[in-house]
Amino acid sequence: MHVAETTIQVRYAETDQMGVVYHANYLVWMELGRTKLIEDLGFVYAQIEKGGILSPVIDLNIQYKTPVRYGENALVKTWVEEYDGLRITYAYEIYNGQNQLAIIGQSKHVCVKKDSFRPISIKRMFPEWHIAYEKVKKQK
Amino acid sequence: MHVAETTIQVRYAETDQMGVVYHANYLVWMELGRTKLIEDLGFVYAQIEKGGILSPVIDLNIQYKTPVRYGENALVKTWVEEYDGLRITYAYEIYNGQNQLAIIGQSKHVCVKKDSFRPISIKRMFPEWHIAYEKVKKQK
Amino acid sequence: MHVAETTIQVRYAETDQMGVVYHANYLVWMELGRTKLIEDLGFVYAQIEKGGILSPVIDLNIQYKTPVRYGENALVKTWVEEYDGLRITYAYEIYNGQNQLAIIGQSKHVCVKKDSFRPISIKRMFPEWHIAYEKVKKQK
């Protein structure tokens, strides 16, 4: 199993009047975590889209344990929790500046054609990705 | 059970290069749904915060069924799924401009003191809210 | 001269840890102001884009007079300050919940083809818009 690590400098714009990071912004960081994981595997997500394929989220869950604050760097850990050739579930842990576990999350994705939003088989259309995901996914 | 309804004009800023609403932005709409529900019950969330109490999300899950697009109005339906005097779980359905169910979601909240982020009892600190939530929560 | 008016319910997500609306978010409200003005003239911006034309901002200036806060409704006033068949300058005033002038802004736009970002003549490609803009623009 490969765990990608990416460090995020908290942006002022990401805070809200609670004085902490607004809860929706962690989804953006989770996306940066996926991007880093894909990069670690030797691929580039932007290239996929140029081929007319998108990879939307179909299912998401997050537990908020403790806040992250402006002035801190957060650490996002990302790995492939499940993969079956069609759907990928990424899992995430986000740590705040005191190295406390702030967020636990999972997001499930499919690949679809940009013009129709119809799902495609990752295994058939991107055989190299398929092999890479099979190799790094969490072993049960 | 009371279901609050609020209509959202999709903002250009809410789209991404997929040509649909970016997945994190539905969390903002869910918040507008909660605000409307609280308003329907005769309360104002902004008042609570002026009293030094915040109501952060501690758990969130969303299923993305179909996209919502710029140029459409979305409809957010919000109700109280569970409430026990300490934690509230709101449930949401978001419909796109063709009246298709686009998003199903749930968010669980506590109330905390702004300075310490320590949880407080809604039942004890806001007895009027407690009565209202007990009355409108989903009956099992 | 026609002045479009649109009311904005401040969103929690739009605040930052200063306890006021984050300064970049007024640009989103200005866009809602333009949308309303275009609608008042009998057109729909989303339709333009379906025809492969975009209308990006090329120049923007904003003066921040006083903050807008969560719990308030803001009022955005929008009009056509200048128009020459090729470029449109919109002007904006945003009022906070105490009816104080919070923001003064201007944004200049062109129309471009989506695939090339090459500018087009509004006068030639959208003669009906041209007539409408000539009619409502500020008289000097």
Added chain:
Amino acid sequence: MHVAETTIQVRYAETDQMGVVYHANYLVWMELGRTKLIEDLGFVYAQIEKGGILSPVIDLNIQYKTPVRYGENALVKTWVEEYDGLRITYAYEIYNGQNQLAIIGQSKHVCVKKDSFRPISIKRMFPEWHIAYEKVKKQK
């Protein structure tokens, strides 16, 4: 004159359905540019706020030259254009992934007390900052 440089990985969330970075998001990058400049001078913006002082924008102008796209890294150059002991004007240039000048901007700031939003003298309250800003500001 000191020019701070900071590299920004474009986020998917920052794009809109034009397929480029949404125009309001450059304001967030300009803030990251300011943060880097302040850091280069040996200070930490987050510390200022802990002392009850905020530094809101009072005036902003931006020229949009060419778009920045997802998959690119942008470069933000930031320097002190003007400073008089009370007001600071930062200037910015943002370059896209092809090293083209995408954005030119300026933002003017004051320092205010968090509770009253009353302006304070930077020269008097933060003499060390004052000396540093005098030293690095653009010479006329």
